[in-house]
Amino acid sequence: MCGQNASPEPAADPAGARHVPVLLNEVLEGLAIRPGARIIDGTLGGGGHTAAMLERSAPNGRILGLDADPAAIRRVAQRLAPAVETGRLVLVQANFTAIAQVATFHGFNEVDAILLDLGLSSFQLATAERGFSFAQSGPLDMRFDPQQRLTAAEIVNTWPEDELADVIYRYGEEHRSRRIARYLVRQRPFTTTDELAEAVSRAVGGRRGKRIHPATKTFQALRIAVNHELAYLEETLPQCLALLKPGGRLAVISFHSLEDRIVKRWMQFEASDYLPDPMHPYGGIERTPTLRLITKKPITATPAEMADNPRSRSAKLRIAAHL
Numbered sequence: 001m002c003g004q005n006a007s008p009e010p011a012a013d014p015a016g017a018r019h020v021p022v023l024l025n026e027v028l029e030g031l032a033i034r035p036g037a038r039i040i041d042g043t044l045g046g047g048g049h050t051a052a053m054l055e056r057s058a059p060n061g062r063i064l065g066l067d068a069d070p071a072a073i074r075r076v077a078q079r080l081a082p083a084v085e086t087g088r089l090v091l092v093q094a095n096f097t098a099i100a101q102v103a104t105f106h107g108f109n110e111v112d113a114i115l116l117d118l119g120l121s122s123f124q125l126a127t128a129e130r131g132f133s134f135a136q137s138g139p140l141d142m143r144f145d146p147q148q149r150l151t152a153a154e155i156v157n158t159w160p161e162d163e164l165a166d167v168i169y170r171y172g173e174e175h176r177s178r179r180i181a182r183y184l185v186r187q188r189p190f191t192t193t194d195e196l197a198e199a200v201s202r203a204v205g206g207r208r209g210k211r212i213h214p215a216t217k218t219f220q221a222l223r224i225a226v227n228h229e230l231a232y233l234e235e236t237l238p239q240c241l242a243l244l245k246p247g248g249r250l251a252v253i254s255f256h257s258l259e260d261r262i263v264k265r266w267m268q269f270e271a272s273d274y275l276p277d278p279m280h281p282y283g284g285i286e287r288t289p290t291l292r293l294i295t296k297k298p299i300t301a302t303p304a305e306m307a308d309n310p311r312s313r314s315a316k317l318r319i320a321a322h323l
């Protein structure tokens with residue numbers, strides 16, 4: 001039975017990196033995955049959540065898995081080959097902004113569950129050539145999809161100082177953004193991640209024993225800008241709603257407050273039966289809710305999971321059901 005071949009063990013890649021799926025049991029329970037379920041995983045990564053969902057939905061559940069990164073598709077195709085062969089797992093390299101189109105093409109309308117586990121995988125972080133990490137020297141890339149044109153190098157080396165500062169401020173929530181942007185514009189061009197990290201560090205006066213590297217927020221900001229992460233998430237959530245059958249569930253795991261705010265506000269709006277009317281401060285407009293919140297507050301990792309998997313420390317899981 002192919003469900004038995006779908007191992008929820010962490011996936012390891014040739015470089016030895018491992019991606020441990022976060023909040024795995026909470027996702028399986030929250031999405032109420034049952035045998036025969038039809039599921040979409042919009043962010044395959046290492047296939048950890050998908051492997052476990054294949055097991056839970058065995059013997060005949062089916063999953064459509066997307067990832068913008070062709071390396072993720074290749075890795076999961078290898079790891080979960082038996083499920084692909086039997087047609088239980090369909091893999092598509094695509095941005096999740098195309099989720100409705102891809103799902104319709106593959107006959108995955110009216111699904112039971114959709115998962116978006118946002119951000120980047122441990123494989124992407126551990127692969128120096130992808131340029132996500134300042135811990136190793138790599139090109140200033142940071143694209144999830146290597147076919148995309150915009151790279152971190154283009155932003156850092158060509159964007160005007162005020163636009164660079166805005167990106168660092170908005171997406172990195174970095175209050176020293178103006179100082180960093182001014183310094184980077186004076187010192188550019190940069191070719192590698194370690195050069196950039198060193199320059200950011202110098203711009204803010206060095207590391208001086210800080211636990212968090214001074215370039216952390218700038219790197220997060222660049223990654224979000226390169227991959228249009230917030231805009232794409234906003235575009236995708238309503239498509240997910242349209243793909244769920246009544247009672248079907250959507251789970252989103254986010255890793256920073258900017259993403260979580262988008263998910264929280266959208267879910268709350270869709271779950272509300274009343275909208276304040278700006279023209280009538282004491283009145284409002286009634287509406288028909290489309291979602292029921294399963295999680296009123298986001299689910300976070302237990303101390304044991306955080307100790308085991310540091311990626312889980314900032315994870316927030318929100319779940320809602322289509323009415």
Ligand SMILES: C[S@@+](CC[C@H](N)C(=O)[O-])C[C@H]1O[C@@H](n2cnc3c(N)ncnc32)[C@H](O)[C@@H]1O
Pocket residue numbers: 019020021022042043044045046047048049050066067068069072094095096097117118119120121144227232
């Ligand atoms: C945190 S990982 C997912 C890990 C996965 N749940 C697992 O258990 O292995 C996030 C993945 O989402 C992909 N991704 C991020 N934004 C995307 C987008 N807009 N469209 C498609 N894939 C995206 C990344 O390439 C990455 O592989």
